[in-house]
Amino acid sequence: xxxxxxxxxxxxxxxxxxxxxxxxxxxxxxxxxxxxxxxxxxxxxxxxxxxxxxxxxxxxxxxxxxxxxxxxxxxxxxxxxxxxxxxxxxxxxxxxxxxxxxxxxxxxxxxxxxxxxxxxxxxxxxxxxxxx
Amino acid sequence: xxxxxxxxxxxxxxxxxxxxxxxxxxxxxxxxxxxxxxxxxxxxxxxxxxxxxxxxxxxxxxxxxxxxxxxxxxxxxxxxxxxxxxxxxxxxxxxxxxxxxxxxxxxxxxxxxxxxxxxxxxxxxxxxxxxx
DNA sequence: CGGTATCCAAAAGGATACTG
DNA sequence: CAGTATCCTTTTGGATACCG
Numbered sequence: 001x002x003x004x005x006x007x008x009x010x011x012x013x014x015x016x017x018x019x020x021x022x023x024x025x026x027x028x029x030x031x032x033x034x035x036x037x038x039x040x041x042x043x044x045x046x047x048x049x050x051x052x053x054x055x056x057x058x059x060x061x062x063x064x065x066x067x068x069x070x071x072x073x074x075x076x077x078x079x080x081x082x083x084x085x086x087x088x089x090x091x092x093x094x095x096x097x098x099x100x101x102x103x104x105x106x107x108x109x110x111x112x113x114x115x116x117x118x119x120x121x122x123x124x125x126x127x128x129x130x131x132x
Numbered sequence: 133x134x135x136x137x138x139x140x141x142x143x144x145x146x147x148x149x150x151x152x153x154x155x156x157x158x159x160x161x162x163x164x165x166x167x168x169x170x171x172x173x174x175x176x177x178x179x180x181x182x183x184x185x186x187x188x189x190x191x192x193x194x195x196x197x198x199x200x201x202x203x204x205x206x207x208x209x210x211x212x213x214x215x216x217x218x219x220x221x222x223x224x225x226x227x228x229x230x231x232x233x234x235x236x237x238x239x240x241x242x243x244x245x246x247x248x249x250x251x252x253x254x255x256x257x258x259x260x261x262x263x264x
Numbered sequence: 265c266g267g268t269a270t271c272c273a274a275a276a277g278g279a280t281a282c283t284g
Numbered sequence: 285c286a287g288t289a290t291c292c293t294t295t296t297g298g299a300t301a302c303c304g
Contacts, residue, residue: 024237069243
């Protein structure tokens with residue numbers, strides 16, 4: 001049934017914590033952790049809250065985070081199915097660090113944008129035209 | 133001449149800070165920032181220190197981090213060429229956060245490993261055989 | 265040495281259809 | 285609703301060859 005990629009390749013040559021770091025900082029991992037830090041969410045709530053994430057990627061991300069022990073999955077045996085996702089204690093620690101980094105990034109965005117403009121302008125100068 | 137990908141797609145539909153976050157948490161971005169936190173490095177020093185990174189990926193990573201204003205590139209006009217990379221103040225802040233997250237991940241690896249075993253075992257139980 | 269350019273294999277990830 | 289399975293496109297990233 002195949003559980004999930006999210007960087008499974010090179011796994012043999014990499015240090016194991018590197019993989020975990022990639023799980024929590026992956027495109028969807030970050031967004032899921034931050035949402036769950038706020039409160040538990042159902043599958044489709046997460047999907048809507050994040051927006052533009054395919055079912056496949058959300059499922060994959062949640063399974064990976066669950067397997068790593070960051071997310072708790074509570075599947076109620078009702079019809080229609082209802083599954084709630086929440087953070088474990090370990091997951092909360094991870095989520096808080098990730099959120100801190102995300103917030104820092106937002107705070108510093110103006111510096112980054114300025115740096116990019118400077119970089120692009122000096123480049124354009126000596127590149128001459130032909131940048132099309 | 134094309135500067136660099138490192139997640140450039142969907143760029144139009146994503147919030148800009150998300151991109152920066154991906155730059156600093158990317159596979160090679162993390163390793164570069166942590167090495168440079170220690171001290172400045174030449175291109176080939178970084179390559180050796182990190183190990184198993186292709187020239188292409190290292191170049192791309194450094195260019196992206198330079199453009200974002202995290203890394204300073206000092207190319208000495210000598211022959212043979214000598215280029216030193218170091219962190220800017222902004223880069224040092226980023227690197228410290230990233231390192232904190234990386235260290236946290238290492239500290240918690242035993243918990244993660246245990247969680248994975250538990251996950252895999254309960255799965256295997258009700259999956260029966262056929263897991264090959 | 266420190267790159268750039270090109271080609272190609274592998275992986276990520278979206279769309280769709282289907283299921284319990 | 286909450287997935288799983290399949291197909292197919294986009295992106296990533298290594299190998300190689302060449303340049304200032």
